[in-house]
Structures are given as structure tokens and as C-alpha cells.
Amino acid sequence: MIRSYRDGRVRVLELDRPATRNALTGAGLDELEAAVHDVEEPVVYLHGAGAAFCAGADLDEVAALDRTGAEAFARRGQRVARTLEDSNAVVVAGIDGAARGGGLELALACDVRVATPDATVGEPGVTFGLFGAWGGTVRLPRILGEGDALEFALSGRVVDAETALRMGLISRIEAEPRAVAEEIAANPADTLAVLKRRLRDGSDRETKERLEAEAFAELVDAHGDEIAASRE
Structure with a gap:
């Protein structure tokens, strides 16, 4: 589900489920977290295989969760987002095609978000009684x-790359987002790490994320039939 390989000073992490627009299962989240923990390079480039960045959670799996399982699933996604945010490496999200729900929220946890002209981003889960719950209510504001x-x-609107750039959801629009990761990686690794730590130093997240996970679980409990129907 996650392809990981080194390319010079960049560690490439590829979400590799193109048939599902790279939707992440619980196992996929664990795999991504482990891959980020193993990074030794100064820069990570996170992107999706095929025509999408990431559609967020695998809703077939979410629809089958009970309330306890839903909260645990949300916490797994939050943990992965924190791992991206707290990594010593600079993490660049290369967004091509759709970034939806939790997929957008993982991108928001990255340090730099670069989109192609064909990228679209959104949190459309509200239209069927859900939201991403991988840190979005913390990071979006x-x-x-x-x-x-x-x-x-x-x-629940979905916006194109130009609109996302004006809003501040992405940092740049480039035909080849990976080139930005390589550009950053050309700088001294220790300086990149120090700059990231200083720029990332902020307020506590734990209480907000706990409440977010609880709210997610409540919605899964309340809208299970609608979530399942949205996959038909």
C-alpha cells in the first residue's frame, strides 16, 4: 500500500492504491506511520499513485466500524498526521488530482503543499454526515x-488548485511538484531540521484531537447507513 524508496536526499513515499484513489485503510495508516518513522533523509516527498493524491479514509472500512472502532480509526489517522508534522524531515506533499477528507488533512500536516494545475482539494464528507477527523479541525483554522x-x-465544497492557492491551502502550483522537494533537499539538512522545529513550535493539540475523534465516532454511529450508501 505504501511504496518507500530513496532518491538522492529525498525519501519518496507513494500511496499506492490507485484503484481506490489511494484511500487509506487502518493497515495503510499504520504502514505510512512506520515508513515516516524510518526516514533518514532530510526531505520526504509524499504523493499518490495514479490520478489522485488521496481520497482519505477507505469508507468501506469506516462503514463497518462500531463507535469504539471509529474513534480508534480517527486516532490512527491523527497519529500519522502528527508523525508527518513532527518528523525531523521536511515533508512535501505533491498533490496531483483529488485530495479529499483525510487525504487533504494528511497534506495539511505536511510542511509544504505543492499542487499540479489538475489538483482539487476538499472536505466533502459533511454531505453524507461525516468529516475527515485526521486533524483537520485543528489545522484548518x-x-x-x-x-x-x-x-x-x-x-463541503471542492476547490481547484488556483482557488486552493489563494486560500492558503497549498503553497505553490507546479507541473512537477517533486522538483520542489529536490529544491528544498539541496539545503543543509541540519538547518532544515532546525527551521522546521522552530516554525512548527505551537500550542497543544491533544485535547482538540481527542474531541475530534469522539465527534467522528458519534457521526459514524449516527450515519452508518448513509456512509455505506455513499459507496454504492
Whole structure:
């Protein structure tokens, strides 16, 4: 599910389930977390195989969860996002095609988000009674400001790359996002690590993430039939 290989000073992590638009199961989240922990290179390039970055959680798996399982699933996604955010490496998300729900939330945990002109991003889960719950309610207000974060999340709208750039959801638009990872990797590794730590130093996340996971579990419990129907 996760391909990991070294390319010079960059560790490439590829989400490799193109038939599902790289939707992540619980096992896939664990695999991604382990791959990030194993990184020794100064820069990570995270991207998706095929025509999408990541569709978020595998909803076939989510639809089968009970309340306890749903909360645990959300916590797994949050843990992966924290691992990306807290990694000593600079993590660059290369977004080509769709980034939805938890997929967008993983990208928000990355240090730099670079999209192709064909990229689209959104949190459309609200339209069938859900949301990503991999740290989005923590990071969206920090990145967009509270008002824009509320509008974006509550509407469920999907935006193109140009709109995402204007909003601040992505950093750049490039035909080849990987080139940005290579550009960053050309800088001294120790300086990159120090800069990341200083720029990332912020407030506590634990309480917000606990409440987010609990809210996610409540919605899975309340909207199980709708979630299942959305996969038909």
C-alpha cells in the first residue's frame, strides 16, 4: 500500500492504491506511520499513485466500524498526521488530482503543499454526515483562519488548485511538484531540521484531537447507513 524508496536526499513515499484513489485503510495508516518513522533523509516527498493524491479514509472500512472502532480509526489517522508534522524531515506533499477528507488533512500536516494545475482539494464528507477527523479541525483554522475554515468545512465544497492557492491551502502550483522537494533537499539538512522545529513550535493539540475523534465516532454511529450508501 505504501511504496518507500530513496532518491538522492529525498525519501519518496507513494500511496499506492490507485484503484481506490489511494484511500487509506487502518493497515495503510499504520504502514505510512512506520515508513515516516524510518526516514533518514532530510526531505520526504509524499504523493499518490495514479490520478489522485488521496481520497482519505477507505469508507468501506469506516462503514463497518462500531463507535469504539471509529474513534480508534480517527486516532490512527491523527497519529500519522502528527508523525508527518513532527518528523525531523521536511515533508512535501505533491498533490496531483483529488485530495479529499483525510487525504487533504494528511497534506495539511505536511510542511509544504505543492499542487499540479489538475489538483482539487476538499472536505466533502459533511454531505453524507461525516468529516475527515485526521486533524483537520485543528489545522484548518490555523491555516485558513476560523471564518474561512468554517465556510470551507461546512459547505463541503471542492476547490481547484488556483482557488486552493489563494486560500492558503497549498503553497505553490507546479507541473512537477517533486522538483520542489529536490529544491528544498539541496539545503543543509541540519538547518532544515532546525527551521522546521522552530516554525512548527505551537500550542497543544491533544485535547482538540481527542474531541475530534469522539465527534467522528458519534457521526459514524449516527450515519452508518448513509456512509455505506455513499459507496454504492
